[in-house]
Amino acid sequence: MKISFLSPAFNSEEWIVTMLDSIPKEYAYEIIVVDDGSTDNTLAILQDYQKNCAALKIIVHPTNLGASVAYNRCIAEATGDYIAIIDSDDHYLPAIRNVLAQVDGTFDIYYYNMIIKNGFAFIKDESNRYSLPGQFKIIRRSLIGDAKFTIRKDIAGDWDFNCALMDKNPTSKYTNEFAYWYNYPRENSECDLHQRGLK
Template identity: 85%
Template sequence: MNISFLSPAYNSEEWILTMLESIPKEYAYEIIICDDGSTDNTLAILKNYQKKCHALKILVHPSNLGASEAYNRCIAEATGDYIAIIDSDDYYLPAIRNVLAQVDGQFDIYYYNMLTKAGYAFIKDESNRYSLPGQFKIIRRSLIGDAKFTMRKDIAGDWDFNCALMNKNPTSKYTNELAYWYNFPRENSEYDLHRRGLK
């Protein structure tokens, strides 16, 4: 199975290399990063990394359009059988290889769990398919269809994207692997800005 790793990036110079290095390159059919109008060195770091990582494709927004637009553009450009979204300030834990090894085309979504910076885990289970929309999953690209990240004042755009996916009644596998490090809480993250009513 070909896997496209996707990430929006905005002023991510502090984290972007750690994120890129955490992607297992043996599983990376392509890595698509959308620089969403960064005003720091994010784009320069990406261009330098691209010299040694030919799987990296860089998309550029001349101005900041918001995370949802960057997510949607990454998805639109992806060509792999599956997509794996990783935020630019997060990184994969070594167990992601155990998850990726299970992506065999039998299921629409492969779920894993997240460890937060605060030291506790988000465990994704089957009790509520709409809960915890974030980056818990590897998704069959053909499942996505018209599902989009949205621009809303009341909630981050991944909620509507996740609900649209769940409404398609996808087949799922829960790997129970703790495979993602989530930079949470973080001031001025997408979640934090929505929580404070600033987006």
């Protein structure tokens, strides 16, 4: 299976290399990063990393268009069988290899669990398919169709994207692996800006 790793980035110079290093390159058909108008060294760091990572494709937004636009651009540019979205300030844990090894084309979505930086665990279960949309799934690209990250004041755009996916009644596998480290809470993150009513 060809897996496209997707990441929107905005002023992520502090975290971007850790994120990229955490992607198992043997599973990376392509790594697409949209630099969404960063004003720090994010783009220069990406260009330097690209010299030793042929899978890395950099797309530049000259101005900041917002996370949802960048997510959608990543998805539109992807050509793999599956997509794996990873935020630029987060990183995968070693167990991501155990998840990726299970992506065999049988299921539409492969779920894994997340650990937040304060040690709290996000464990995805089957009790509510709409809960905790988050980036803890690997998604068959052909499933996505018209599902989009939206721009809303009340909630981050991944909620509508996730609900649109769930409305398609996808088949799924729960791997129960703790495979993602979530940099939360973080000041000025997408989630933080929404919680403070600034988005």
